[in-house]
Amino acid sequence: MSGAIGVFDSGVGGLTVLRALRKAMPDARFTYLGDTARLPYGTKSAASVVRYAGQAADALLRQGLSCLVVACNTASAIALEDLRTRLAPLPVVGVVEPGARAAVAATRSGRIAVIATEGTVRAGAYDAAIRRLDPAASVTSAACPLFVALAEEGWTDGDIPERVAHRYLEPLLGVATPPDVLLLGCTHFPVLAQVLARVAGPAVRIVDSAATTAAEVAAMGLAVSGPGSVRFEATDGAGRFARVGAAFLGEAIREADVTVLDLGAA
Amino acid sequence: MSGAIGVFDSGVGGLTVLRALRKAMPDARFTYLGDTARLPYGTKSAASVVRYAGQAADALLRQGLSCLVVACNTASAIALEDLRTRLAPLPVVGVVEPGARAAVAATRSGRIAVIATEGTVRAGAYDAAIRRLDPAASVTSAACPLFVALAEEGWTDGDIPERVAHRYLEPLLGVATPPDVLLLGCTHFPVLAQVLARVAGPAVRIVDSAATTAAEVAAMGLAVSGPGSVRFEATDGAGRFARVGAAFLGEAIREADVTVLDLGAA
Numbered sequence: 001m002s003g004a005i006g007v008f009d010s011g012v013g014g015l016t017v018l019r020a021l022r023k024a025m026p027d028a029r030f031t032y033l034g035d036t037a038r039l040p041y042g043t044k045s046a047a048s049v050v051r052y053a054g055q056a057a058d059a060l061l062r063q064g065l066s067c068l069v070v071a072c073n074t075a076s077a078i079a080l081e082d083l084r085t086r087l088a089p090l091p092v093v094g095v096v097e098p099g100a101r102a103a104v105a106a107t108r109s110g111r112i113a114v115i116a117t118e119g120t121v122r123a124g125a126y127d128a129a130i131r132r133l134d135p136a137a138s139v140t141s142a143a144c145p146l147f148v149a150l151a152e153e154g155w156t157d158g159d160i161p162e163r164v165a166h167r168y169l170e171p172l173l174g175v176a177t178p179p180d181v182l183l184l185g186c187t188h189f190p191v192l193a194q195v196l197a198r199v200a201g202p203a204v205r206i207v208d209s210a211a212t213t214a215a216e217v218a219a220m221g222l223a224v225s226g227p228g229s230v231r232f233e234a235t236d237g238a239g240r241f242a243r244v245g246a247a248f249l250g251e252a253i254r255e256a257d258v259t260v261l262d263l264g265a266a
Numbered sequence: 267m268s269g270a271i272g273v274f275d276s277g278v279g280g281l282t283v284l285r286a287l288r289k290a291m292p293d294a295r296f297t298y299l300g301d302t303a304r305l306p307y308g309t310k311s312a313a314s315v316v317r318y319a320g321q322a323a324d325a326l327l328r329q330g331l332s333c334l335v336v337a338c339n340t341a342s343a344i345a346l347e348d349l350r351t352r353l354a355p356l357p358v359v360g361v362v363e364p365g366a367r368a369a370v371a372a373t374r375s376g377r378i379a380v381i382a383t384e385g386t387v388r389a390g391a392y393d394a395a396i397r398r399l400d401p402a403a404s405v406t407s408a409a410c411p412l413f414v415a416l417a418e419e420g421w422t423d424g425d426i427p428e429r430v431a432h433r434y435l436e437p438l439l440g441v442a443t444p445p446d447v448l449l450l451g452c453t454h455f456p457v458l459a460q461v462l463a464r465v466a467g468p469a470v471r472i473v474d475s476a477a478t479t480a481a482e483v484a485a486m487g488l489a490v491s492g493p494g495s496v497r498f499e500a501t502d503g504a505g506r507f508a509r510v511g512a513a514f515l516g517e518a519i520r521e522a523d524v525t526v527l528d529l530g531a532a
Binding site (some may be wrong): 036037038043044045048118145146148149150152153155159160163164167236237240 | 302303304309310311314384411412414415416418419421425426429430433502503506
């Protein structure tokens with residue numbers, strides 16, 4: 001199979017996963033699709049997330065894929081089974097299972113805290129995935145929607161994100177037997193990792209699913225026909241995608257390199 | 267004309283306008299449509315906002331309307347002319363012109379600061395509307411996306427919104443000849459009015475478009491056939507609409523009273 005590796009997210013957050021994928025597979029071709037016209041998924045109903053994810057997958061599929069990476073926690077938590085059924089036999093990799101694996105590998109106490117979007121927390125996907133790996137694990141979770149806004153605004157350091165982090169993390173970490181792992185269950189959150197680490201303190205390890213997801217895809221042994229490349233697609237606003245996305249990808253994106261699609265009409 | 271007054275917003279923020287409308291016209295029938303599946307509009311492209319607003323207006327129109335109130339600043343700033351053309355001769359009232367009128371009436375110095383979403387600021391609609399009313403007015407503006415997230419999260423008081431307000435308002439107000447009016451150019455912002463007033467200080471008057479929009483609609487002399495009522499429609503998540511919307515409407519909303527529509531398929 002010589003198709004590109006499709007990477008799909010509701011917006012730009014999944015670029016943190018693309019960054020890890022490119023590092024793990026520098027010679028692979030990637031097509032990244034951000035459904036920016038309909039972001040955020042994190043506050044939408046399960047039915048809407050399933051429909052949107054299906055439309056995005058179909059659009060990527062028409063270009064020929066060797067694998068689909070669902071680099072969006074909300075879509076992974078809610079729509080993964082639907083996508084696997086719809087796209088079989090194409091391999092579909094979500095970020096929830098790799099994230100759960102990273103958390104279980106990192107914990108010593110077996111107590112894991114998960115922060116994510118409202119939709120991901122409501123779906124309970126991380127709780128289920130972690131308990132499948134370690135039935136004795138204790139999982140607590142909280143929805144942290146302000147982190148998404150802070151990450152998109154680029155306010156990733158200083159007083160304001162620190163106070164927001166305190167407010168969200170205190171109920172999770174300020175307990176009698178606190179967790180020793182904080183799992184970032186939203187692809188927007190890695191850009192806030194330094195603030196989160198400072199607020200959580202040295203006894204808590206911060207893990208996210210980007211690196212473990214990339215390792216899982218690399219281990220699949222997909223045929224790779226270099227040179228490595230990325231095609232960027234968004235459903236709205238090439239300029240905003242390029243501007244906001246750069247912080248998540250860790251390198252500049254040229255607006256002219258972002259193709260705008262209409263998934264509703266597709 | 268005995269149709270309902272249609273009130274349209276990208277989500278729940280427009281409920282601050284509905285609240286003012288009901289106060290001004292207690293015997294009128296209202297249908298409120300929040301396009302929650304595709305919110306926020308404030309970060310979307312102009313083309314998407316025009317398309318979404320047109321679909322929402324069509325859905326309301328099928329129920330029979332006497333008037334359409336576009337209770338969303340972004341849609342008013344970007345899609346109002348398109349809606350007026352499409353729906354003529356139905357009267358279509360936006361919130362930008364009433365907001366501009368409120369600001370011009372309140373200022374003594376002629377210096378007005380506008381805070382809004384990215385889309386509204388980029389469209390420059392408030393600048394144009396204020397200058398039409400007072401060509402000598404001086405208008406400065408800033409996009410404040412975190413305020414939307416804070417309002418939706420219900421963090422409308424205390425340290426965090428205050429620091430966010432400081433950060434956004436300092437460049438607007440901390441100047442040699444500061445404005446004396448701060449216009450809330452987003453229907454989410456009135457729930458933060460107390461914090462904004464505290465940060466802006468007593469020399470700055472806070473105005474929003476809810477009351478002036480309601481007064482404008484009331485002055486149209488539409489035939490009203492009581493008893494007054496509201497029908498709630500959303501494009502996603504009745505539960506979330508009811509829960510988050512209550513703070514904006516100022517009264518409880520029952521989830522069972524929210525009808526969910528699919529505008530994409532409509």
